[in-house]
Amino acid sequence: MNRERNIENMNGSHSMGRGAGGSSSENMPKMNGNTSNGMNGRTSHGMSAQNSRWRTVQSPSSQELSELLEKIRELGFVKTELELYLDTHPTCKVAIDYYHRTVDALADLMERYHAQGADPLVASGSLDSNEWNWVNMPWPWQNGSKGGRDR
Amino acid sequence: MWIYEKKLQYPVKIATPNPRLAGLIITALGGPDGEMGAATRYLNQRYTMPDGRVIGTLTDVGSEELGHMEMVASIVYQLTRNLTPDEIKAGGFDKYYVDNGAAIYPSSASGVPFNAMAIASKEDALASITEDLAADAAILQEQPLSKNRRKAL
Numbered sequence: 001m002n003r004e005r006n007i008e009n010m011n012g013s014h015s016m017g018r019g020a021g022g023s024s025s026e027n028m029p030k031m032n033g034n035t036s037n038g039m040n041g042r043t044s045h046g047m048s049a050q051n052s053r054w055r056t057v058q059s060p061s062s063q064e065l066s067e068l069l070e071k072i073r074e075l076g077f078v079k080t081e082l083e084l085y086l087d088t089h090p091t092c093k094v095a096i097d098y099y100h101r102t103v104d105a106l107a108d109l110m111e112r113y114h115a116q117g118a119d120p121l122v123a124s125g126s127l128d129s130n131e132w133n134w135v136n137m138p139w140p141w142q143n144g145s146k147g148g149r150d151r
Numbered sequence: 152m153w154i155y156e157k158k159l160q161y162p163v164k165i166a167t168p169n170p171r172l173a174g175l176i177i178t179a180l181g182g183p184d185g186e187m188g189a190a191t192r193y194l195n196q197r198y199t200m201p202d203g204r205v206i207g208t209l210t211d212v213g214s215e216e217l218g219h220m221e222m223v224a225s226i227v228y229q230l231t232r233n234l235t236p237d238e239i240k241a242g243g244f245d246k247y248y249v250d251n252g253a254a255i256y257p258s259s260a261s262g263v264p265f266n267a268m269a270i271a272s273k274e275d276a277l278a279s280i281t282e283d284l285a286a287d288a289a290i291l292q293e294q295p296l297s298k299n300r301r302k303a304l
Contacts, residue, residue, distance in 0.1 A: 140221075
């Protein structure tokens, strides 16, 4: 299974096997501003994938992902704590600057995480143009198992 | 007005199921001093607070308590994996199980369903905030006390 996230080589190399083929993109809602070739605003399966955020994703390597996730957890905690502090210290410039730097770093980490093609952490991170992978198992309390009756 | 992330605030990975422990830990979710009470308390007190700083604090803390609810529920969920009827009975978990199975039902360890009577929400801001302090201190009874003084959380 190709684990490389090589957007340029999307054409013809994806094999997600979902049976959607390439024609479903014709009915997708138009996406404005996400492609650099202005004439075709639609997401499409491998055609303007180079310029579109919405593309077929494949399973990423989990080592790098869990490291990213660990950093996301840490920074997310910093963010939450700063929010609580700033709620009662709204004029503290030092904390405000720290908060903005944290948010920027976190946004960068989140983008890198989702670019790996993993199941998304936020619904808007669902980048797969064929499948609404937001609903994929496992959900966080399942600790990686399949869930269901015999878990 | 909630956006959420599909991850626990801190991961929960329980190796070994334990129905007795599950029957105790459920109280940290739906018991009188549990996270559901905390979230319900803060998120309901915030509406009539007179200052945005207090509303912001109560909303942010209440939202975080929702995340804590999730973690406790995850612990109970993982503690009740694949139980046999003998294990359920031996763990004293049968009374919960007969009504709920291995589902998460917010209640206390003694089986009292979560109840908003555990919280107060008063228009008098100081009354509500004092109640918050009392509720927070109540959790100290479940934590080891240092020898001579109570530690603030």
